[in-house]
Amino acid sequence: MSEEKKSTRKQIAAAKPLKKLMADYFYEMDDAAKTGSKKIAWCTSVGPAELLRGMGFLVYYPENHGAMLGATRMSTELIPYANALGYSPDICSYLTCDVGSYLQKKTPLTMAYNIESVPRPDVLVFNTNQCRDVQDWFAWYSRELNVPLVGVHTHRDIGEIREYQIKDIASQIKDMIPKLEGVTGEKFDIDRFKEAVGYSRRTSELWRACLEEAAAIPSPWTFFDATIHMAPAVVSRGTKVANDYYELLLPELKQRVKDGVAAVEGEKHRLYWEGMPIWGKLRPLSEQFYSLKTCVVASTYCNSWIFDQLDPDKPFESMGVAYTELFIVRDEPYKEQYITDCYNRFKFDGILFHDAKTCPNNSNNRYGMPERLSEKLGIPVLTINGDLCDLRCYSEEQAKTNIEAFVEQLEEG
Amino acid sequence: MTDKIEPVFAGVDVGASRTKVVILDAEKNLIGHAVKKSGTDFTETAGVCLESSLKMAGISKEDIASCISTGYGRKNVPFSHETKTEIGCHAKGCYHYFPVSMTIIDIGGQDNKVIKLDEHGRRISFKMNRKCAAGTGAFLEEMSARLDIPLEEMDGLARKSENMVELGSYCTVFSGTEVLEKIRQGKKVPDIVKGLFLSVIKRVLEMDSLTDRVVMTGGVVAHNAYLVDMVQEITKSEILVPEYPQLTGAVGAALFAMEGEKP
Numbered sequence: 001m002s003e004e005k006k007s008t009r010k011q012i013a014a015a016k017p018l019k020k021l022m023a024d025y026f027y028e029m030d031d032a033a034k035t036g037s038k039k040i041a042w043c044t045s046v047g048p049a050e051l052l053r054g055m056g057f058l059v060y061y062p063e064n065h066g067a068m069l070g071a072t073r074m075s076t077e078l079i080p081y082a083n084a085l086g087y088s089p090d091i092c093s094y095l096t097c098d099v100g101s102y103l104q105k106k107t108p109l110t111m112a113y114n115i116e117s118v119p120r121p122d123v124l125v126f127n128t129n130q131c132r133d134v135q136d137w138f139a140w141y142s143r144e145l146n147v148p149l150v151g152v153h154t155h156r157d158i159g160e161i162r163e164y165q166i167k168d169i170a171s172q173i174k175d176m177i178p179k180l181e182g183v184t185g186e187k188f189d190i191d192r193f194k195e196a197v198g199y200s201r202r203t204s205e206l207w208r209a210c211l212e213e214a215a216a217i218p219s220p221w222t223f224f225d226a227t228i229h230m231a232p233a234v235v236s237r238g239t240k241v242a243n244d245y246y247e248l249l250l251p252e253l254k255q256r257v258k259d260g261v262a263a264v265e266g267e268k269h270r271l272y273w274e275g276m277p278i279w280g281k282l283r284p285l286s287e288q289f290y291s292l293k294t295c296v297v298a299s300t301y302c303n304s305w306i307f308d309q310l311d312p313d314k315p316f317e318s319m320g321v322a323y324t325e326l327f328i329v330r331d332e333p334y335k336e337q338y339i340t341d342c343y344n345r346f347k348f349d350g351i352l353f354h355d356a357k358t359c360p361n362n363s364n365n366r367y368g369m370p371e372r373l374s375e376k377l378g379i380p381v382l383t384i385n386g387d388l389c390d391l392r393c394y395s396e397e398q399a400k401t402n403i404e405a406f407v408e409q410l411e412e413g
Numbered sequence: 414m415t416d417k418i419e420p421v422f423a424g425v426d427v428g429a430s431r432t433k434v435v436i437l438d439a440e441k442n443l444i445g446h447a448v449k450k451s452g453t454d455f456t457e458t459a460g461v462c463l464e465s466s467l468k469m470a471g472i473s474k475e476d477i478a479s480c481i482s483t484g485y486g487r488k489n490v491p492f493s494h495e496t497k498t499e500i501g502c503h504a505k506g507c508y509h510y511f512p513v514s515m516t517i518i519d520i521g522g523q524d525n526k527v528i529k530l531d532e533h534g535r536r537i538s539f540k541m542n543r544k545c546a547a548g549t550g551a552f553l554e555e556m557s558a559r560l561d562i563p564l565e566e567m568d569g570l571a572r573k574s575e576n577m578v579e580l581g582s583y584c585t586v587f588s589g590t591e592v593l594e595k596i597r598q599g600k601k602v603p604d605i606v607k608g609l610f611l612s613v614i615k616r617v618l619e620m621d622s623l624t625d626r627v628v629m630t631g632g633v634v635a636h637n638a639y640l641v642d643m644v645q646e647i648t649k650s651e652i653l654v655p656e657y658p659q660l661t662g663a664v665g666a667a668l669f670a671m672e673g674e675k676p
Contacts, residue, residue, distance in 0.1 A: 374538070380537075380538060381538075383540075385543045397485060398524070398541060401485070401498050401499070401500070401541070402500075402541060404498045405498035405499075405500035405501060405539060406539075408497065408498055408500070408501045408536075409500075409501075409536040409539070412535045412536055413535070
């Protein structure tokens, strides 16, 4: 009988400094929240972080907290408390588990860093480019904590990006400045803002380069690794800290490629992951794919923190472009072409679509895309049902069998 | 019954509802088989089924050259040499009986599968039902309990229907409520049972399109042949069914064993 082989693979050395980076990030914020030394903005992960960094805010990301709640499997217990307040089990489980976490005064930060609670915000800043749920999420905190709420309302289903869309987003970002100045009590400094945009641009370049190392055969790392190592691109974007980290990670990945180090020993198959991670099941999924000699080499998800249109010389406009050209706000033809381009670059043998019950915006299997891409690219596709944080929506046995059968199908050729 | 020892091959399909074991001889003849409720001890049930199958074939365990297990409990079979998914085994079993390109509809106790094969028997695609048990054997089991009708009588009742009652709900529990409502309205039991069958068929047909020849397998089909007649009527095409539809996955597993797909 074959049992799933436990992962014995070579660890990524940069994981250690990553741990320190994350600890420092949370300790700095915890200290600021306690002492009032710096203002804290809560921001959506694909929100206008550069503006906030450029105005001297420390930036906290509730989505990152949601992912931590998911990864620690605290989320499934906490979601029902938000459901009981009238927030449906069908809406974003980041929202519901995070609100549940607040209500129950439980956070994974306590276990990880001995931090009692998430930092209290001075302002809440959202961008609806991911979904409408983020606005409702932050609005709940705005009412609960009596904290100002500002945001960017994005365009959706975008084919070719139009000038008016960029101008609109740029002007919405500009419009936030007076309100944010009201929070910081300081005048907006364009040079500081440009510096943050420059850092963010560099982070994007480095992060893209890291992800593209997975084009190597065998791949030096997997989607599951990248979901962990993307943290600085999310939380430290717009600072030098993130760049320093990826300056460290990138050469390590390049060296792995040079040395032929395979993230999945004996890599036989390569897959693309479309949709959200299943945070509470990263390890078992990673181990199952490892045992099946299948490497998930690329994903739309990890690519979503590449904003290489950012340009410090045109900070507002380039933020408008960067936050409008994102996969998640684009139309179906664009998305299909995007995955096709990834197919050409990463040479995968199949695509796995994760249909996340509470994340329709990031579940691209629901309008026939798997079937269309399968026909276009001539590769098989698989859809598994699950969720980012609500494990009540996930049948592990069904998912495992589906994945195993999918790899069997790949073996048949 | 034979005293000649030939290499024989075993396939064990430990499903969520029933465990099925088959023994094939070297000519791929089905010489032994058994079906039993999987229960709570998959290992023991698989062992009991194997014993029955060996007895039927008139051979002993030592005669088995290779054994492959499949199904939800595939990893709970200590005497199997390798595991395969039930998707692969159903495909293998169906292609053995009908070597054409096909769409397989397997209705099991707890999950449904729609599997497409090309003319060489290679899998093109497959889909399993989503999380819920709508359209599976579990749905019919739940309804038979609600209606207090033995499962084995449902097929005969459905055939007697003259004015089928359609049920609208997607959910097994809500369907149960709907059934109670129909009873209150005085609808006839055979008409309700046929409505339940149609509900199963609708859940399956919405999983995927049907292409090429359609083959139906699984325990639900084995015990409710009228379902096949209904699908034929709905799709206006002839449906193929193997001789022992419930054993198809186990047969596929035994065929894999025969091909030497073992460590």
